[in-house]
Amino acid sequence: MVVLSADAATGLAVCLDGERRRRTVETALLEDVRPGQTLLVHAGTALARDAA
């Protein structure tokens, strides 16, 4: 999913999934999540960044 906005205080981000739906994603497991990054998300939680 691609990050649209991220809130470090709440540990949540708004992301766009592969079908262009907005999803709220838990980002507490990653440091420094920023708009534009592509995240690997499982069950609503970002596990990793895609660094391709």
Place this chain on the structure above:
Amino acid sequence: MRFVQEFRDPALGRALAGEILASVEPGRTYKLMEVCGGHTHSIYRYGIDGMLPDEVELVHGPGCPVCVLPMGRVDDGIALAHEPNVIFTCFGDMMRVPGSNGSLLEAKAQGADVRMVYSPLDALAIARRNPDREVVFFAIGFETTAPSTALTLRRAKAEGIANFSCMSNHVTIVPPLRALLDSPGLEIDGFIGPGHVCTVVGARPFGFIPAEHGRPFVISGFEPLDVLQSIGMLLAQIAQGRCEVENQYARVVPWEGNARALEVMAEVFELRPHFEWRGLGFISQSALKLSDAYAELDAELRFGVPGVRVADPKACQCGEVLKGAIKPWECKVFGTACTPERPIGTCMVSPEGACAAYYTYGRYARERGISV
């Protein structure tokens, strides 16, 4: 979609398939197990097995969390769903999994308040909106989804949301692999490793496979070029006499995994002494329950569950499919009595199940007598 289309290029796929063909040693065969159900889905969806030489056979492993859930746990969940005042929440692919007396979808039709959620956070939001109801989250999955459940339970505890609880069916991938590798007569030459699990646990937990069992292990991404490249890396190891853990999915998987995820899992969960796996029986320390610090949020303790062990239907051969002993189409009920619309076995329910993936993508080509 960024980082997706690049890994579906047909020309590059054909080139990788050509490299695989060139690396096959004349006169020998290769049996490779894709551990994760996500790989099974990709293999059938993109016709990867049809791009491989006859000498390379892909075998499905136990990495579909819905598929390995025993019928008794489904029954336990349905019993919880029928508890008065309970809102029962679960992922969508759990809804149609058959228990011994129906599914959660049928329980919903009978009046139980069963709701599908996208994430455990959604279940927690339902609990916030319904403070006079008990909200139970039926958690399933490997190490990919366990961190999500753990973070949600940590939030629930921090916010003091007392009407939320979790029935954990989380399992871990290494113990069933050990069980498979220890089973007599195993004829697997290498493993396509579960890329998403490895984003959490890293590569190290799989080191025992080459070290103790002499089989190469390549952590793989899920796009067709990822899978083809991983197969090529396995064949290269075999050809060169190497046997190690390699990481094809390095753009996502750090060698050490995700330390924060491991930390929250260790805080919220502890290993069960044993857990039943469909087709594999009881495996020691292969599943997660809530730790003592989170016992107040454990639905099994809050409500009590029947905990009855239920045998699989005799006609169903999911167990054999999950061990790689038979192919989906070799099951007696595949595509006849057991279909995605009316599944008998779990492997036909989840999109990651080998039977569902083959039914959806592979059977037409097979019926037409052409390679997939």
